[in-house]
Structure formats: C-alpha cells, structure tokens
Amino acid sequence: MTALTLAKSLNAGLRRAMEDDPKVIIMGEDIGRLGGVFRVTDGLQKDFGEDRVIDTPLAESGIVGTAIGLALRGYRPICEIQFDGFVYPAYDQIVSQVAKMRARSQGRLPMPIVIRIPFGGGIGAVEHHSESPEAYFAHTAGLKVVACSNPGDAYWMIQQSVASDDPVIFLEPKRRYYERAEVETEAGEAPYPLFASRVVRDGTDAVLLAYGPMVKTCLEAAQAATEEGRNLAVVDLRTLSPLDLDPVYELVRRTGRVVTVHEAPITGGLGAELATRITEECFYSLQAPVRRVGGFDTPYPPARAEEDFLPDLDRILDAVDRVLAY
Amino acid sequence: MTEGTFGAPAGEPDLVQLLTPEGERCEHPDYAFDLDDEAVRGFYRDMVLTRRIDAEAIALQRQGELGIWASLLGQEAAQIGSGRAVRQQDFIFPTYREHGVAWCRGIDPLALISLFRGVDNGGWDPAEVNFHLYTIVIGAQTLHATGYAMGMQRDGCVGTGDPERDAAVLAYFGDGASAQGDVNESFIWSAVFNTPTVYFLQNNQWAISAPQEKQSRIPLYRRAAGFGFPGVRVDGNDVLACYAVTKAALQQARDGGGPTLIEAFTYRMGAHTTTDDPTRYRLQDELEHWKLKDPLARVKAYLTRNALIDDAFLADLDTEADDLAAHVRAGTLSMPEPDLAATFDRVYAEMTPELRAQQEWFREYHASFHPSGGAADGGAPHAEVTR
Ligand SMILES: Cc1ncc(C[n+]2csc(CCOP(=O)(O)OP(=O)(O)O)c2C)c(N)n1
DSSP states (O other), rough: EEEEEHHHHHHHHHHHHHOOOOOEEEEEETTTSOOOOTTTTTTHHHHHOOTTTEOOOOOOOOHHHHHHHHHHHHHHEEESSGOOOOOOOOHHIIIIIIIHHHTTTTTOOOOEEEEEEOOOOOOOOOOSSSSSOHHHHTTTOOOOOEESSSHHHHHHHHHHHHOSOOOOEEEEEEEGGGGGEEEEESSSSSSTTTTOOOEEOOOOSEEEEOHHHHHHHHHHHHHHHHHTTEEEEEEEEOEEEEOOOOHHHHHHHHHEEEEEEEEEEEEESSHHHHHHHHHHHGGGGGGSSOOOEOOOOSOOOOGGHHHHHHHHHHHHHHHHHHHHHH | OOSSSTTTTTOOTTTEOSSSSTSOBBSSSSOOSOOOOHHHHHHHHHHHHHHHHHHHHHHHHHHHSSSSOOOOOTTHHHHHHHHTOTTTTOEEEEESSSSHHHHHHTOHHHHHHHHHHTTSSSSSSSHHHHHOOOOOSSSHHHHHEEEEHHHHHHTTSSSOTTTTTTOOEEEETTGGGGHHHHHHHHHHHHHHHHEEEEEEEOSEEETEEEEGGGGSSSOOGGGHHHHTOOEEEEEEHHHHHHHHHHHHHHHHHHHOOOOEEEEEOOOOSOSTTTOOOOGGTTOOOHHHHHTTTOHHHHHHHHHHTTTOOOOHHHHHHHHHHHHHHHHHHHHHHHHOOOOOHHHHHGGGOOOHHHHHHHHHHHHHHHHHOOOTTTTTTSSSSSOOOOO
C-alpha cells in the first residue's frame, strides 16, 4: 500500500503498462519533458525514451489518426488529449474511425487504443477547459467509456484499459487529480473488473448514482444527509459504456428512490439513460420518478460562476428531498 | 465551367511524362521507366481489365444491383502505374475509388463491389493483402497511413538496406481531400517524424462539382514544399510516368528518405459517382479535351506502333475482359444477403451485456417472422466474398 494522488496513480499505472508490454506507447502534446500539463506522464519519457513517449505536433486529429495506423501495425497507443474541450478536433477520428474499424472490417481489425481525457470543471479554468463530453462517446457504438473517481481505480483501470482489445475513452476527473488515497500497487491483479459499477456506500432511503468527480461530492452529500437521519446509498458507475446496472437495480428495488448526478448538461446526458433504464427495469419498485441533477443546458460558464453551475451538496440534497417527498 | 482545369500543365517543365498522348516514349531528366515492353503489355492489360470492371459495375448500378459506384474511368494509368510500383511488404491506404490499385493487390473486384452493393463494408482482409479498407470520410486515411508508417519505422523496416524488409506506405487521396485538415496534419506528422509515407494525390480536377480552384490557389504538388518534403507532378494519364515516379518515391521512403507528395494530374471522365450529374457543372469541351489524353489509348498506340501487340493479343484480352465482366455480374447477383444478427458480434472484442441482449432480442423477433429459418434468417453464416 502506498499513499498516492490520483495523478500519481495514473502515472504508476501507465508505467506498469509500459513495462508489461513493449507495444504500449503514449502520444500527446507536451507529455514528454513536461510530463503533461497535469504531470500524469511525468518521468515516463526519461525512462522509456522518445520513441515510446512521443511528444506530438499540436494536432488532435493527428494524435488519434496516427494512433489508428499504429494500432493497425500491432501497437497499443495511449493518446493523451490535453483537455476535454480539445478532443473535438479528433472527434471524427474517434467516432468514425476508431469506433467503427472492427465492425467495418468484419471483426478483423482490433483497435486497442486508449484515449485519456481530463474532464469536468471545478478548477477555475478558462473556457474550453471544463467540459464533460462523455455522452458523445457513450452514444457511439464501438467505443467503451470509463471514468475513474479515486487513486486506486485510476491505477488499475488505466492498466485494464490498456490491456483491453477494445478502444477505451478514459475519463480522468481533473479536479480530483491531487486527491490522495492508499493504493494497492503491489497486487498482482486488479481488485475489480474494468466494466463494473461499485456500490461505494450502502443505504436504505435512496440511491445516488455518479461517476468521476461527482462520486466524492455524492459521498459528502450522503454524509451530510445522515444529520437529517437519511441513509443514502452511493454508486460509482465507473463504466459509462457498457453500463453495469445490476447492482443499481438491486438498490433501487430496496430503496425505490434514485437521484443521478453528473456535471454534464442534463439534456441527453447519462442521467437520462440511467433514468430510462431504471424505469424500464424497476418500474414497480419505484416510489418516485428518477430525478436528475446535472449542469444546466448552457455552455460551461466563466469560472467565477462555475460553483453555481456544478452540482453541489445542496443541489443533490434538494433532489433527494424531492424523491423522498413522494 | 472554370478556367484552368484543362490543358494547363501539358508540356510544362514540371510535369513528368514518359509517354505522350500520341504514344511516343519521351525522356525526363529525373525519372526513367526501367521495365521492359512485356511489362508495358501487362500494364495495358491491367488498365483494360479495370476499365471493364468499372463499366460492369456502372451497368450493375444502373440496373439497381448496386446502391452506388465510384467510377475510376480516366484514372486507370494513375492507379495501375502507382499500384504496380508497390512491393509486397508495402502498405496501401486507399480512398473509395482505388479499384485499379486493388486490382494490383490481387483483390477480387467482388470484394470491392460488396461495399457498393451494401453487403458489407469491404470484403477483403487488409492485413492479408496490405491494402486497407476503403475510407469514405475524405482524408481520414492519410493519418492512418502516417501512423502505420511510424509503426514500420519502429519495427525496423526502414533504411536497413534489405530489399525484402524495407517498406513504405502509399496513401491515396483526391484534390478535394487536399483541403482537409487531416491531410494537412498528416503532412506535418510525416515530415516531423520523417516517416516512409508516399502520398499519391489523384488530381482528377473535380471534387464532386467543385473544381480544383476551389481547393487550392497553387498547384497541389507545391504544397509539399511548405511542409518540408518533395512534391512532384506527374502526368496522371501516363502509366509509365506514374510507375516511375511512384517507384522512386517509395524507394526513397523505404531507404529512410522520408515522405513525398505525388500529384497525378489526371481527369475523372465519368460522374463523381453514379448519383451525380456532371452536365450540371462542366462543359462537354473539357471532356473532349481529356478524351484525347485517354490513358489506355496512348499505351495501345505505343504497343501497336512498335508491333508489341497484335490482333490475337487484343482478341484474347477482349475475351478475358468478357470473362471478368461475367464473373463480376454473376458474383454480384449471387452475393448472400448480410445477416444483421452477425454484426453485433463484430462491434467489440469483448461483447457487452446490453449488445448481447439486443442481439438475442433481434434474433427472436426476426425468427418470429421466419419460423422455418433460412438463408436470410438471422442464423445464417455471414456472407463471405470469394477472393
Ligand atoms: C469529410 C467528408 N466530407 C464530405 C464528403 C462527401 N464527399 C464524398 S466524395 C467528395 C469529393 C471528394 O473529392 P476528391 O477528394 O477530389 O476525390 P475524388 O472523389 O474526386 O476522387 C465529397 C465532398 C465526405 N465523404 N467526407
């Protein structure tokens, strides 16, 4: 066990993935000498060389597009997108090429590519640095989408993503990069499968569903709710595509009440998908409509307004009040 | 019609030509055709046969058997010349029009046609023939080409001096594609990493209805200079010149000399695809002008003038083309319908529970309409195109 920040856990996980498989390469902007703008790749170029930790030209479509060619040649590229808002220039390569290559080739061409994206707000950044683009990718057949929320998962999930023969969009909650926890770096294998949700807090009154940066916020909300005598469960979804909802259905059947929480705008967001599935699966167990907490349907606001934009304890607990009022 | 699309470079010093439209061999200071006349006969055969595949596919589309077809009519020399310059270990990234290049790779035309019929997305195995799937999104494949070339470098397949080992990538795209960001990013990437990437730009003068002038204010081969690698313009209707120039560029790439942009100056004699109507955007004069430069006619003139072919050769070739057309027609008509249920299995290496549930649902639902089961009934094996 070692106490590591989430960023350092990712670094350790990447290091181990590179040691395990010489075909693993990392490519992105400023990831070499600088170690990435969040220092997630710190020291990797020094140890693995410029051929395996590749400082690329400033061209996102190029990063993903050339990763495709490398994957066709038998490599396992990990692409770093510097910030969420800059993944859009690569969107075509991700959605039309990476995602579809296996299907287009009758299953012949695997795309073992990981696309790492620091996502979400809460760090006081300028525009285009605080986006939550997950729904675009979760909507795309052929991609798998995961989000880590804590250092332990960061360490293991990045390795599992690299080992996956499917392309993985790997979302990193940038406002949690510097949060620390004990991580089992010595263990031989991951404690949880990559595509599995986890009940991180059991409860009897209602369920909070979250992923990435909102998991911690939900845990804090659940803690605060105990003061009012409310016992809330919290699920860390971890995987957004495919969704793993059996543990969620189980909790819904017990509590009858659900609140989904994400930073992304509400319309067409993951919360809408979750609410629909829960309704289809657990209709007779529901005591109240599923309630969604999320960002507003506005572009991400200037930083000094982001506190009002982002779901916080009060917004979450307000939604809990509403589902409990039925 | 816009000015400048026809006639512009003929006789220009920057156009590499080794065989004139009249079928006379000519010299170029930097490039020579180094194969014998037997090879020229072979090129002629390739061009006749690919033109025939094209004609048959257009006919099939007109008869409602193909959804669409992108004709290569007029671009045979560019494709056969470049395609024959490739070695087995080289890798090709085509657009959707490279039927002649596919022919050089030994791909059954039916494997191409299955895409346009809507049976699959291309019925060949790219890894087996070193020819990637057709890419429909304009320009996207040029980045794949650069990445693949980076892989070759990493694998120690560049600049070793071993002709069996050294390899390069040949990436095709059009004049319209030259305006795409991806193509320009690919140029930057290939230059920065000095990858063994040869770009083969078929400038057929039109991107659907948009003339070349809408894509670039300078001759396209000159773009390369701005990215830091050589660009060369070749007479795209001259199969000997296309061969010689591509061969030289590929060799330079294999030797570690980095990328080259080849602009094959040619002309699309048909419609962009069977769905468009060129009479809306271009005049008959232009077509007539280019017909005089027909890529097949000049090789035939050369071969005839030098008594390298005779009536028997041409009659045999005719028969061969007829047989090929019959193969294309019969093969197209007998392609099994695709099985939607099977497509679920090819989305991921590791199936998702949701997808499995959807697949099962579809199978049951489908079976409820076809209780006896049958060729098109969900459980059928996937339609493999014969190679
Ligand atoms: C990104 C993208 N935009 C638009 C299209 C629609 N489209 C298909 S072919 C074409 C013209 C391509 O012209 P060019 O690159 O010159 O190639 P050509 O077909 O003439 O060989 C267009 C606009 C497309 N396939 N991809």
